[in-house]
Amino acid sequence: MISKKMEPLVKNSSVIRAMFEEGTKMKALYGEENVFDFSLGNPNVPAPKEVKDAILDIIETEDPVKVHGYMNNAGFIETRQAIADHLNRLHGTDFDARNLIMTVGAGSALNVTLKTILDPGDEVLTFAPYFVEYGNYVANYDGKLVVVPPNLENFMPDIEKMKEMITPETKVVIINNPHNPTGVVYPEEVIEKLSKALEDKEKELGTVIYLLVDEPYRELVYGGRTVPYVTKYYKNTIVAYSYSKSLSLPGERIGYIVIPDESDESEDFIEAATIANRVSGAVNAPSLIQLVIQRCVDAEADVEFYRQNGEILYNGLTEAGFECLRPEGAFYLWVKSPEPDDKAFVNKGKKYNILMVPGTSFACPGYVRLAYCVSKETCENSIPKFKELAKEYNL
Amino acid sequence: MISKKMEPLVKNSSVIRAMFEEGTKMKALYGEENVFDFSLGNPNVPAPKEVKDAILDIIETEDPVKVHGYMNNAGFIETRQAIADHLNRLHGTDFDARNLIMTVGAGSALNVTLKTILDPGDEVLTFAPYFVEYGNYVANYDGKLVVVPPNLENFMPDIEKMKEMITPETKVVIINNPHNPTGVVYPEEVIEKLSKALEDKEKELGTVIYLLVDEPYRELVYGGRTVPYVTKYYKNTIVAYSYSKSLSLPGERIGYIVIPDESDESEDFIEAATIANRVSGAVNAPSLIQLVIQRCVDAEADVEFYRQNGEILYNGLTEAGFECLRPEGAFYLWVKSPEPDDKAFVNKGKKYNILMVPGTSFACPGYVRLAYCVSKETCENSIPKFKELAKEYNL
Numbered sequence: 013m014i015s016k017k018m019e020p021l022v023k024n025s026s027v028i029r030a031m032f033e034e035g036t037k038m039k040a041l042y043g044e045e046n047v048f049d050f051s052l053g054n055p056n057v058p059a060p061k062e063v064k065d066a067i068l069d070i071i072e073t074e075d076p077v078k079v080h081g082y083m084n085n086a087g088f089i090e091t092r093q094a095i096a097d098h099l100n101r102l103h104g105t106d107f108d109a110r111n112l113i114m115t116v117g118a119g120s121a122l123n124v125t126l127k128t129i130l131d132p133g134d135e136v137l138t139f140a141p142y143f144v145e146y147g148n149y150v151a152n153y154d155g156k157l158v159v160v161p162p163n164l165e166n167f168m169p170d171i172e173k174m175k176e177m178i179t180p181e182t183k184v185v186i187i188n189n190p191h192n193p194t195g196v197v198y199p200e201e202v203i204e205k206l207s208k209a210l211e212d213k214e215k216e217l218g219t220v221i222y223l224l225v226d227e228p229y230r231e232l233v234y235g236g237r238t239v240p241y242v243t244k245y246y247k248n249t250i251v252a253y254s255y256s257k258s259l260s261l262p263g264e265r266i267g268y269i270v271i272p273d274e275s276d277e278s279e280d281f282i283e284a285a286t287i288a289n290r291v292s293g294a295v296n297a298p299s300l301i302q303l304v305i306q307r308c309v310d311a312e313a314d315v316e317f318y319r320q321n322g323e324i325l326y327n328g329l330t331e332a333g334f335e336c337l338r339p340e341g342a343f344y345l346w347v348k349s350p351e352p353d354d355k356a357f358v359n360k361g362k363k364y365n366i367l368m369v370p371g372t373s374f375a376c377p378g379y380v381r382l383a384y385c386v387s388k389e390t391c392e393n394s395i396p397k398f399k400e401l402a403k404e405y406n407l
Numbered sequence: 408m409i410s411k412k413m414e415p416l417v418k419n420s421s422v423i424r425a426m427f428e429e430g431t432k433m434k435a436l437y438g439e440e441n442v443f444d445f446s447l448g449n450p451n452v453p454a455p456k457e458v459k460d461a462i463l464d465i466i467e468t469e470d471p472v473k474v475h476g477y478m479n480n481a482g483f484i485e486t487r488q489a490i491a492d493h494l495n496r497l498h499g500t501d502f503d504a505r506n507l508i509m510t511v512g513a514g515s516a517l518n519v520t521l522k523t524i525l526d527p528g529d530e531v532l533t534f535a536p537y538f539v540e541y542g543n544y545v546a547n548y549d550g551k552l553v554v555v556p557p558n559l560e561n562f563m564p565d566i567e568k569m570k571e572m573i574t575p576e577t578k579v580v581i582i583n584n585p586h587n588p589t590g591v592v593y594p595e596e597v598i599e600k601l602s603k604a605l606e607d608k609e610k611e612l613g614t615v616i617y618l619l620v621d622e623p624y625r626e627l628v629y630g631g632r633t634v635p636y637v638t639k640y641y642k643n644t645i646v647a648y649s650y651s652k653s654l655s656l657p658g659e660r661i662g663y664i665v666i667p668d669e670s671d672e673s674e675d676f677i678e679a680a681t682i683a684n685r686v687s688g689a690v691n692a693p694s695l696i697q698l699v700i701q702r703c704v705d706a707e708a709d710v711e712f713y714r715q716n717g718e719i720l721y722n723g724l725t726e727a728g729f730e731c732l733r734p735e736g737a738f739y740l741w742v743k744s745p746e747p748d749d750k751a752f753v754n755k756g757k758k759y760n761i762l763m764v765p766g767t768s769f770a771c772p773g774y775v776r777l778a779y780c781v782s783k784e785t786c787e788n789s790i791p792k793f794k795e796l797a798k799e800y801n802l
Binding site: 013014015016017018021022025026052054055056057058059063064067068071075076077079080081082083115116117119120121122123124127128129130131145148149152153183220222260261262263264265276277280281283284287288290291292293294295296297298299300301 | 454679688
């Protein structure tokens, strides 16, 4: 009775579940502290104190009918204005509450955006390696995900290849910055080159190509890096944001979409996306947490915690002989598998109680991803294990 | 650039917005207390005290990494178990945590269910008058909504007509009990007759027909009525529930799906629905509010408040000469339009600052809906206005 579209997902999910259950079993067998689980992107840092203070204050002082009630499907206007003001302060943009739609996390922000614009058969381009859910999200609206092969030199988007692969059916290009799973940050010159390429293609084909920027890791950058705010470079940019990582609220499902005034048909887009938010069944982003965000727009993520973890792993693994990308942002270490078969490498890691995700899961075989949103101890204590693992490969 | 599927929704939405803006304008012009706005189903009762206490307790005592973190996409197991136990206590059912999937409200519960089982072209039956979003939800998965005409005698589902309209393509029948927009409650004999008819049809056609029961108003019933728990009558029942009305939490987007063990392919269904919850972009129901629900499963709705409002309006309008259904549940009064054109009647109401929704919006012309989840004063003060309106029709 299961829908034909869901069937392959059910099959694939049993593989993920088996992996997850293996981890649970290992932890039960060896003790949680002796398993080095780098497989999940679930922040291990508590939400900043401002979140707790905001919840208590709202619950004690605000009218519960408002706090827990319906609002405009796009979200509380005060929350959207507070975020717009915050973005304008930081990036010199010129957003207003109307340019923002509050969503049930970035997952919903991406879905609402795709639902708003995709017709069956429309093509959505993204760059390998990429977050595997993009494929499911695009399939939800019968679009076709087209994957630009990975640029193994530096894992920046392969813009020349993208230009070759754009067709009149290309409606959206998705980028993720800072990047999951590689931990790279696309700098200004890459965004400029990408924008120029898309503008040229729009002119050449006479089409509109939206650049959908998925940036849940925006604040998690190291070494004084900044993440370009893409609406300033390319007018048909749509931003999908989430507070899951920056404020450690992944379970709360709170994020937003930015649709700038200068984007093509922005008024219709805003209206349609607000309706898509409603008819998707979400209706609106959770109300109490919207009010929390309004009071916490300037709260800061614990970037230093993640930076330290990244450094511990990068230094330890490099010393052990592994080839890694030095993390620039997000909380992922991207490691070259010492054998071509990344799944075999992941399996060998399990002998040392190390859990990693094969690059194959991100359409980039030959690499593995370590998510270091775990405790510092887990990172530190894993290094001797990685050294043993390295010996198996004579590194 | 807007998706072809979204275009008609955008057009239709401007009509709704115009209506909403007219109400706002009227309130600005005449003062809020002089406008009798019965158009929206947004509860005016604050959440019970247990909700506030639960939030404060969780925030003060629980680990924030858990409170705001990811859990299984189906929801916290403790929350699901607490709800299962609650249902078992009340209804003598035999549910376990595994039978429940926490969702972003009933809107998401209905969408996740339909996404799980609908293939393009599958038929979904429902009974007029019906909640207009059903059509949008079914269209999200390229299903076909088939509407059984209204039973104007007593607004119970027309089961004989349903039997005629079921085809081999019918995968789902949706009912809503207590009922929006009529305020009727389907009693046990109706549920028994409906179940028997569906069983017969399943046998006759050799198909599985899921009965999707949308029951956000379950607790809002008057006069000692009870709402049959449908899984006990028909094995292929799926329940979609929401705390929006019972605990006045509509903005929080919290609800669940029940998939009983005895339903066909229940294991696959549960697995697929959990994945559908994830890939829809919702990922999971909001985490803090899940933990609140766990502590508030026995909290009670303020039924008496709604009952009184319903009685004030029913008595007042009947006295004025209107024909109304006496409310049995939910918070809607269903009134026969004194002229065949219900939209014209709604327009005449506006002259007296009365806002109602035409039955046409529920596929049942000739009637109007009054949502009485408003203040008692609004109900009381509206009666003289309804009497003036009645005079226009010489009632």
